[in-house]
Amino acid sequence: MEFRDNKAIYLQIAEYVCEHILLGKWKTDDKVPSVRELAVELEVNPNTVMRTYELLQNKNIITNKRGIGFFVADDAITQVKAYRKTQFMDDELPVVFRNVYLLNIKFDELEARYNTFVKENFNP
Template sequence: MDFHEQQPIYLQIVDYVCEKILLKQWGKGDRVPSVRELAVTLEVNPNTVMRAYEFLQQKEIVYNQRGLGLFVADDGVKNARIYRQHEFLHKEVPAFFASMSLLQIGVEELEPMFKKYRKSKA
């Protein structure tokens, strides 16, 4: 039942790390799990984690200190947000609208829910 895994594993790992950073569970300058650690945790091949970390370095979300490990970059939070915003607007939002269309749900039904959501947060 793994039909439709939509995203490659390494990008799912990228999202996983971004979420940790955006939720401030991993702060600026903190060491992130080593390639091998995370590979064990997520039960994937170390190379797959490596690929995710390469991607995150290229996006300047984490950086490498030789022989020590990978750390959350100074602009890590900002860059993680920029990357995830882009993905959200170009992938999740269209899928969301497609579902709304299929289920014949109008925007007017969502607005009160959004207001309620904001109130509960404030």
């Protein structure tokens, strides 16, 4: 995983975990990698992964079964979407809107690009 400098590593790991859940790689009630396993895989400090897991647990995305490990929560997909939507709306969308305004991009042009993107990437 390539980490970006503009965002805390534990938040980037949270995005990684959320993406795995949204893509169906980790399903409801699946055991997620242990703190140590994910730390080794991503080459980060286990404390960083633990901070990520605590965040995701607080967001009801994963649950901790004491002595067994962390698991994908029953309502994880809904919770991930709510969490990611809030992040996108608060952090990323204002930057997009600023660029749309500054570059005088029309919404119909954005819609066409969006539709092409979806067709090429999500509709085999």
